[in-house]
Amino acid sequence: MIGTRRMVWRGAAGAAVLGTTLAAAGSAATPVTPSDGPALYEACRRAAQQMTDRARDSGTMVAMGCARPDGTLVDTRLWATTAPVPPAPVPVGVCVTGPGRPVVGTTLTSVSVTAEAGLRIIYDYQRLGDGGAGHFRGFGALEFLPGDLAPGRGYRWRARGVYPTTDPSAVLRSPDDEQGWSPWCEFSVSADAVDYRGLGDVSxxxxxxxxxxxxxxxxxxxxxxxxxxxxxxxxxxxxxxxxxxxxxxxxxxxxxxxxxxxxxxxxxxxxxxxxxxxxxxxxxxxxxxxxxxxxxxxxx
Structure with a gap:
């Protein structure tokens, strides 16, 4: 039997192409049972690899899922390879939390990390007390722009590294979102720092x-x-x-x-x-x- 899952491919120009990931589950005379798990997972991998190859040849990006014949999704962790997680980056300078956090005199400050050569660095920063609302950027260093920070407020930040894709044909699953991060580092902005929020067109x-x-x-x-x-x-x-x-x-x-x-x-x-x-x-x-x-x- 063949299970199908319809997915949307999005190309570089934003065009959407509707596709289907097929999960072969044995033959028509052999319905899927729990004992068929490994065979089903291998079929998912094969079908996903075919779609990945097709998408790569056409210059599109594809998000994939795999479904059983009864329509239930197969957990991605059972059939897709997890992307490798590089070692956590190391914050440059003081990295503390709590009352001992450093105070910076400008809202246009920056933070950075040291990491394994060749990694792409992703930064996450949050205002303290915002209940987890985060802002993500990818740079060599995180340079706070006008309006990012407010005088008199506290913030925390962290960073993680991502390996560049070495095998464009690989079918990879993103690792756990909490893996590979540096520790949280906190700082406060001085209350008398210049407030660059609301500049509009003024530089x-x-x-x-x-x-x-x-x-x-x-x-x-x-x-x-x-x-x-x-x-x-x-x-x-x-x-x-x-x-x-x-x-x-x-x-x-x-x-x-x-x-x-x-x-x-x-x-x-x-x-x-x-x-x-x-x-x-x-x-x-x-x-x-x-x-x-x-x-x-x-x-x-």
Whole structure:
């Protein structure tokens, strides 16, 4: 008898191909019984290998299952080879949990491990107290990006290694999800660290160039002409002679002015003219200087 299990193949371009994994369970005259287990498992392996070979030749990826003639699934652990689990990576630096966890002064920190050569490293990090909600990334080191971490909060992280596929024809089952991990390491972020959450389109590089913090407010003074121009050239809306805005919002406005100045300068070059100092850049420079930033910021 033949048991079937319909599965979906997903190709590199996202196309789905419906396929069937067959599990031969002896002949039609010999129904499957518990004593037929080893024969059934071998049939599952054979059929899965055929589908794997076919999928590899067509450049697709395939997820497989195997079913008995009565439709019940055969436990993957009974017929598929478990992928090898490499030794757990070793955290670089201090790795502790509890009250002795280190405190870092920035939300843009990084962590790393040492591991067997040739492994792909997967990192898992969680905010303490989140009940197991994890974030996974694969890098040589785990570099926390703007918005990943919050000032005053604690976090934990771990890493595991994955062997690159050495035999593309092998039918492998993923190992237990808890195997091969390094120990959990914890750290806290200082309460006065810069908070980079909610930056939107504003980059850390632009904030750094202007010299403002995204989580603080700054006051600028504008002439009537500057108010008019800032309303016309940005998405500011109403403007006043004295405005208090966050570092993120002010940097966003300066980036809009820089973009307009760049477009004007590029247009002049394409027309064979020497770019002049535009009114956009004059206003940009004036606001930057009042914020204590550079006299001529480029902002990208």
């Amino acid at each position: 850390v590089e632009a904030l750094t160039e202007v010299g403002v913090r995204p989580d603080r407010t700054y006051t600028v003074h504008l002439t009537a002409a500057q108010q008019r121009d800032l309303r016309a050239w940005t998405d500011l809306g109403p403007a006043r002679d004295r405005m208090t805005l966050t570092g993120v919002r002010l940097t966003d406005l300066l980036m809009q002015l820089a973009q307009s100045a760049w477009i004007e300068e590029e247009t002049a070059r394409e027309d064979g003219e020497s770019p002049r100092v535009s009114a956009y850049r004059t206003l940009l420079d004036a606001i930057s200087v009042e914020l204590g930033g550079p006299a001529h910021p480029r902002l990208g």
